[in-house]
Amino acid sequence: MGGAAVRVETMAGGVARSVDRRDEVPVAGDTIQIGIAVDIPEPWGELLTRRRAQTGDPQVVPAHVTLLGPTEIPVAALGAVEAHLAEVAATHLPFTLHLRGTGTFRPVTQVVFVAVAAGISECELLAAAINAAPHLHRELRFPYHPHVTVAQDVAPEALDRAYEDLADFSAMFEVEAFTLFSHSGQTRWQPRRDFRLGG
Numbered sequence: 001m002g003g004a005a006v007r008v009e010t011m012a013g014g015v016a017r018s019v020d021r022r023d024e025v026p027v028a029g030d031t032i033q034i035g036i037a038v039d040i041p042e043p044w045g046e047l048l049t050r051r052r053a054q055t056g057d058p059q060v061v062p063a064h065v066t067l068l069g070p071t072e073i074p075v076a077a078l079g080a081v082e083a084h085l086a087e088v089a090a091t092h093l094p095f096t097l098h099l100r101g102t103g104t105f106r107p108v109t110q111v112v113f114v115a116v117a118a119g120i121s122e123c124e125l126l127a128a129a130i131n132a133a134p135h136l137h138r139e140l141r142f143p144y145h146p147h148v149t150v151a152q153d154v155a156p157e158a159l160d161r162a163y164e165d166l167a168d169f170s171a172m173f174e175v176e177a178f179t180l181f182s183h184s185g186q187t188r189w190q191p192r193r194d195f196r197l198g199g
Helices: 044-054 075-090 120-131 156-165
Strands: 031-039 064-074 095-104 111-118 147-152 170-175 177-183 190-196
Touching (some): 031 075, 044 147, 064 075, 075 120, 111 120
Antiparallel strands (some): 031 064, 111 147, 177 190
16 A cells, blocks of 8 residues: 555654555445544553453553544545645654553543643644544544543443552653544454654
8 A cells, every 4th residue: 555654663662663554444335433543552552452451341442542533434535534634744743652640530431541641732732633624523522631541431440440550650652653543333443544743
């Protein structure tokens, strides 16, 4: 497939990665679900994903910071959406993301998360720019708050345990790209394309 290769390097010496799978991700029907996120690199990504699975959370997906939650768009709009995302990425610079400690949205929603200690404003600016596209604009139920979900809609004891077990968690890495994910309804969420920050 075409598209720019993207490097994502962690401060712990993570490996390079490139994703452009537009020809590999199946699309069926007239609409498709998409989401946009910053992946959490190794070794922290696997740790947080595994920790979420241990809570019994049925919605386990690889650990990430959401920039745009699940959004249904016409398949015909994918090209325009990807062009918009490329423009957004080109006008935003790489930044340092520091994850530290835990937080919760309880009692409003049954969610425990790892908090973003640094990189909050950069995530907010990216999310706002992404949301500005006509096909991607969506009214949010709550103000945007960057975080990494580690437990959701599970027993209170499991939420408490995740909150306590990850209270001392800390990770710092460079964010050099964000990823467009897609979901056709026939498969799980799949990375579709990475967008390198700064062009």
